[in-house]
Amino acid sequence: xxxxxxxxxxVAGLGSRFLPATKAQPKEMLPIVDKPLIQYAVxxxxxxxxxEMVFITGRNKRAIEDHFDKAYELEAELEAAGKKAxxxxxxxxxxxxVSCIYIRQPAALGLGHAVLCARPIVxxxxxxxxxxxxxxxxxxxxxxVLQQMTELFDYENASILGVQDVPRECVRQYGIVSAxxxxxxxxxxxxxxxxxxxxxxxSTLAVVGRYVLSGKIFDYLExxxxxxxxxxxxTDGIAALMRDERVLAYRYxxxxxxxxxxxxxxxxxTAMGLRHPExxxxxxxxxxxxxxxxxxA
Numbered sequence: 001x002x003x004x005x006x007x008x009x010x011v012a013g014l015g016s017r018f019l020p021a022t023k024a025q026p027k028e029m030l031p032i033v034d035k036p037l038i039q040y041a042v043x044x045x046x047x048x049x050x051x052e053m054v055f056i057t058g059r060n061k062r063a064i065e066d067h068f069d070k071a072y073e074l075e076a077e078l079e080a081a082g083k084k085a086x087x088x089x090x091x092x093x094x095x096x097x098v099s100c101i102y103i104r105q106p107a108a109l110g111l112g113h114a115v116l117c118a119r120p121i122v123x124x125x126x127x128x129x130x131x132x133x134x135x136x137x138x139x140x141x142x143x144x145v146l147q148q149m150t151e152l153f154d155y156e157n158a159s160i161l162g163v164q165d166v167p168r169e170c171v172r173q174y175g176i177v178s179a180x181x182x183x184x185x186x187x188x189x190x191x192x193x194x195x196x197x198x199x200x201x202x203s204t205l206a207v208v209g210r211y212v213l214s215g216k217i218f219d220y221l222e223x224x225x226x227x228x229x230x231x232x233x234x235t236d237g238i239a240a241l242m243r244d245e246r247v248l249a250y251r252y253x254x255x256x257x258x259x260x261x262x263x264x265x266x267x268x269x270t271a272m273g274l275r276h277p278e279x280x281x282x283x284x285x286x287x288x289x290x291x292x293x294x295x296x297a
């Protein structure tokens with residue numbers, strides 16, 4: 001059985017919920033303390049043994065390419081100034097054994113279409129998909145979420161969807177699965193529907209931004225046509241794949257922050273600020289002293 005060595009990062013979105021901050025920079029480059037969202041996602045993939053990072057990009061996304069490229073002028077200035085720690089930090093943004101591949105998505109035709117754009121690189125191999133604005137935090141010493149999922153894939157040899165329960169009033173924001181218990185923290189997916197109404201949703205178990213998928217998904221994405229919102233939906237491709245292969249829902253160990261929303265982004269920034277060795281103590285003191293505008297402390 002082939003191990004997972006490729007990860008796809010759909011990064012062509014406009015980031016409209018963060019305008020004007022994303023007018024001239026990708027939302028994936030928004031920082032959490034001192035690293036951009038996309039770097040956290042890549043580090044998660046590296047920890048899972050991924051060696052080929054496939055970025056599906058669009059216009060105004062060059063900053064992502066530049067971030068993972070060598071910065072000759074910056075490195076030369078840091079070296080001349082004797083700032084060795086910063087120089088090492090810049091040089092180790094991505095490990096030397098990892099390669100980055102960039103594919104331009106010609107039009108915004110949905111997440112399924114973005115994933116399909118990776119087929120020339122991925123071929124028929126199983127692969128991972130990471131949505132960088134779903135920020136996944138795990139406790140120190142615990143395995144990152146994608147590593148949990150790739151290890152489960154190695155054992156089960158089946159596509160894996162990262163899932164969590166959400167409030168019923170929020171189901172219209174997600175792909176929602178109907179599933180039956182299979183083993184601890186794992187369920188067998190029976191059906192999946194994209195952004196149902198609360199009344200139509202088969203459950204409150206939502207697919208979030210981590211997937212490990214069979215290479216056969218590409219065959220279905222090529223032929224399913226458009227779905228919700230007039231786009232090619234990855235959810236519809238997964239539903240078609242389920243007719244021939246098992247798909248599992250995995251309740252991962254970790255905390256997800258929806259950094260596609262302002263509140264989710266602020267929560268992630270706060271949580272990581274309280275962990276960062278350079279900021280934790282002073283930031284915690286600041287939060288304890290902070291007065292909430294409506295009078296609550």
